[in-house]
Amino acid sequence: MKSLGAILALALAGLQLLAVAVVVFSSYFTSERSLLEHARSQLYDVGTNVIQHTKWFMSPARSAAELSTALATNQIVRREDRDHLEGLLFQQLRSAPQFAGAYYGDSDGNFVYVKREGDQQYLTKIVDVESAHRALFIRRSDDFADIGRYVDPTDTYDPRARPWYIEATAYRSSIWTDPYIFFTSQSPGITAATPVVGFKGNVQGVVGVDIEIAELSNFLSNLRIGKTGAALILNRNGDVIAHPNPDLLTTKGEGGTLQFPSITEIDDPIARAAFGDRLGPDGVAVDSPIQSDFELLGERFVSLIMPFGLDDIPWTIVLYAPQVDFTGALKENRAQNTLIAIAVAATTALLGLALANRIHAPVRAFAVRSSLISQGEVDPNEPLPSTYKELENANTALVHEISERRRTETEYREIFERASRGMVRIDSSSGRLKRVNESFAQLLGYSPGDLEGVDFRMLLDPEETEIRAEFSDWIGGQKAFGFEAKVLHRGGETVWISFNGIYVHEGGPDDTYVVATIDDITQARATEETIETLNREIAYFSRQEMMGELATGLAHELNQPLTAITQNVDAAQLTIEKTPNRMNDVRALLGEIDDHAHQAADIIRALRALVRKDENVPSDFGIIELVTQARRLVLPEARQHSVDFVLPKGKEIMVRAVKVQVAQVVVNLLRNAVESLALLDSDARILRVSATREGDHVRVVVEDNGPGIDDALELFTPFETTKRDGMGLGLSISRTLIEANGGKIWHERSGQMTRFCFTLPVRGIGDV
Incomplete structure (x- = not known):
């Protein structure tokens, strides 16, 4: 039994829980979306900050190279004066702590190179292609003091073969080389190179500045993106050139040389997932910022991929952070709010149960009284105790319903029993x-x-x-x-x-x-069987009567082939006796005998099919063959009145019916047509029969161009006839036989033709 009070209490508590849950979860999802949008905005701000820092970090290198080039081009510092050129490069190197080295190589292969070496020390390398000692090395202090020299005649360094010289000469403008691992310091770096172009447009040399970019990785490691987010920088070929963990930035390539790891190979699965499959055959192709979310090991992340947007530095920055870094506190708050909602709903349910029980008491009393009334233990006309007005109305309707139900049950029981x-x-x-x-x-x-x-x-x-x-x-x-x-x-x-x-x-x-x-319905079934037997007898006697009427014509029709057979036999015997060697003539006579015998057999076969006793058993047979046999039976009468027969042509159509009954219908329709044509005052007497398949049935049409049928005559009605000696049962019996075989028969007028049609089911559609 279900308690209405408990249902009311639970419904109240459930509605409150649902309302609180809707508020909590809608607030959660709204806040979550806002926090994630904030996270994406923060990623964009951090990416912009990284780009600005990189620009600030690297622009001095290009400025220094371009300044040195300008001084050399304008011969403020002569290229041939290697001491002054060394001093210029030394000052440029001291101006920016991120510079690792500065150098100049000319078109003859001469080379001046100043690099940092240890704390507060520098090393100068001067290659003079015309000098006997080839390469001179000078150690200098922070104040440019000479603290030691040595030569290396075996040094074969040629600046013209270096990538920075080749690219700057080819582009005739300032260029950045692809990042690479410096051989001496084993640190990642990049070179800014600017060509020195003479007044005649020829390249006289190239000024280059090496800058170590390890500081970019240190900068990335100090970034705060959420709690555990990170950023990394990619070169255009997909190499990772800056990462919060510098230990991941070097890997050994072929021949043991150090190189940067590809984004698809770096030992940082989150970075690989954040970048996805965006590395194509032509490298990294990112023209605008791409925001996306991805999942890795059951944890959701937000990510941003954005190009640097600097002139000729084709770098890309990838940033990512776990969503929980931004929504973790919100999820904890949601769990607390859910527990509070459950507690409030439980408390409300207890209070609601007490209130519902009080409200439900009259309803419970009404239910008990209704049950007793239904069982007949309480008189429904007794006064109802004081209760709600709605229950008083319900009691009135219930009493009326019980009275009506008892009356209906009594009527039904009386009808059923009696x-x-x-x-x-x-x-x-x-x-x-x-x-x-x-x-x-x-x-x-x-x-x-x-x-x-x-x-x-x-x-x-x-x-x-x-x-x-x-x-x-x-x-x-x-x-x-x-x-x-x-x-x-x-x-x-x-x-x-x-x-x-x-x-x-x-x-x-x-x-x-x-x-x-x-x-x-035993008696009714017996009556139907008697009527069916009588119908078969009437049909049989009708066929007998029909055959009596056809007897004279059929006798003449049989007499012709039999007479021909007798004459041909006599001729064959005489031929054999008189001229035994004329066997060809004898064979011709025997062939004629065979043809006449088949002709007589066809007439007898058609006659037998019509007059045999009806067993009312359906069978499969060809309708065109049956029409041809029926024609044999009415052919003498048709010839007497010069009637032209047109029989159906084409492929045989197999039907399912009682063959003798259908044959009786066809013969009756053919005889009616011949008798009608006999009254026609014309030599063109046409009797046409056709058979066509229409879906699951075959349609047989018997039509003639006779005088037609009086419209006042009720066809297919027993004892309706236009013949003086007719009984008027032919068409009535035909309709009974066709309908018993699952078909229909009707009359229609088509121009000058009188047409009778009937249908039969084709073979395979089912037994009749």
């Missing part, structure tokens, strides 16, 4: 009789008590196998159904019944049954 027709109630799941009336019990020779609980299928005749098999589907099909079948009387006799049932559903799934009316 009905002159058999009535039964059958369980829809088992097929057993739940209740039967006296009329049905008497029909089978039992008492009602004997039949209750019996499976209805056990009452059916054993021959009713199809109905037994389908009965379960019928009673469970939730719709009306009916059938005619044989059942067994208690004494063993067979009784024909007509069963008409309807499906009834009352309340629960177990309150389903079938109510059926059952009529005894």
Whole structure:
């Protein structure tokens, strides 16, 4: 039993819990979206900051190279004066701590190079291609003091073969080389190079500045993106040139040389996932910022990929951060709010239960009283205790409903018990009789008590196998159904019944049954069988009468081939006796004898098909062959009146019907057409027969150009005829036979032609 009070309390608590949950979760999702948008905005700000820092970090190198180039080009510092050139490069190197070295190489292969070496010390390398010692090395202090020299005559360094010299000469403008690992310091770096162009447009040399970019990795490691986010910098070929963890930036390539790791190979799975599969055959191609979210090992991340946007530095920055860094506190707050909502709902449920119990008390009392009234233990007319007005109205409606239901049940019971027709109630799941009336019990020779609980299928005749098999589907099909079948009387006799049932559903799934009316149709079935037998006899006698009318013509038709056979036999015997060597003539005579014999056989076969006793058994046969045989029977009469026969042509069409009955219909229609044409005052007497397939049926048309039929004549009605000596049964019998074989027959007018049509099912559609 369900308590209305408990339902009210739970509903109240559930609604409150739902309302709080909606508020909590909607606020959570709104806040989460805002925080994630903030996270993406923060990534963009950090990326912009990294780009600005890199620009600030690297621009002095290009400025220094361009300044030195300008001084050399304008001969403020002569290129041939290597001491002054060394001093210029020394000053440039001291101006920016990120510079690793500054140098100048000319078109002849001479080279001046100043680099940092240790703390507060510098090393100058001067290559003079015309000097005997080839390469001079000078150690200098922070104040440019000479603290030691040595020479290396084996040094073969040629600046013109270096990438920075080749690229600057080719582009004739300031260039940045791709980042690489400096051989001496094993640190990542990049070179800014500017060509020195003479007044005649020739390149006289190139000034270069080496800058170590390890400081960029240190800068990235100090960035704060959420709690655990990170940023890294990629070169255009996909190499990672700056990373918060500098230990990941070097790897050994072929020959043991140090090189940068590719973004697809670096030992940072989060960085690889953040960049995705955007590295193509031509390297990194990112023209604008790309924001995306991705998941790795069950954790969600936000990411941003953006190009540097600097003139000729084709670098890309990749930033990522876990979403939980921004939404973690929000999720914790959501869990707390959910617990608070559950506590509030539980408290509200307890209070609501007490309130609902108080409100529900009159309803509970009303339910108890209604149950007692339904069981007949309380008079419904007794006054109702003081209660809600709505319950008073419900009590009035309930009393009226109970009275109406009792009256209906009484009427139904009286009708069921006293009905002159058999009535039964059958369980829809088992097929057993739940209740039967006296009329049905008497029909089978039992008492009602004997039949209750019996499976209805056990009452059916054993021959009713199809109905037994389908009965379960019928009673469970939730719709009306009916059938005619044989059942067994208690004494063993067979009784024909007509069963008409309807499906009834009352309340629960177990309150389903079938109510059926059952009529005894044994006498009606016997009458139908008698009528059917009489119809077959009438049809048979009609064929006999027809054959009597055709006898004279058929005798003449048979006499012709028989006379020809006799004459040909005499001629063959005489030929053999007189001239034994004329065997070809004898063979010709025998062939004519065979043709006439087949002609006589066709007439006899058609005659036999028409006059044999009707067994009412459908079979498969060709309709065109049957029309040809029927023509044989009316051909003498047709020849007498000069009627031109037009028979159906084309492929044979097989039909399913009782052949002798269809033959009788065809012969009757052909004779009617010939008799009608006999009255035509014209030499053009045409009788045409056609057969065509239309879907599942074949359509046969018999038409003639005779005078037609009077419109006042009611065709297919017994005893309606225009013949003086006719009985008027031909068309009536034809309609009965065609309909018994599953077809239709009708008359229609088509221009000057009188047309009778009928249909039959084709073979394979089913038995008639």
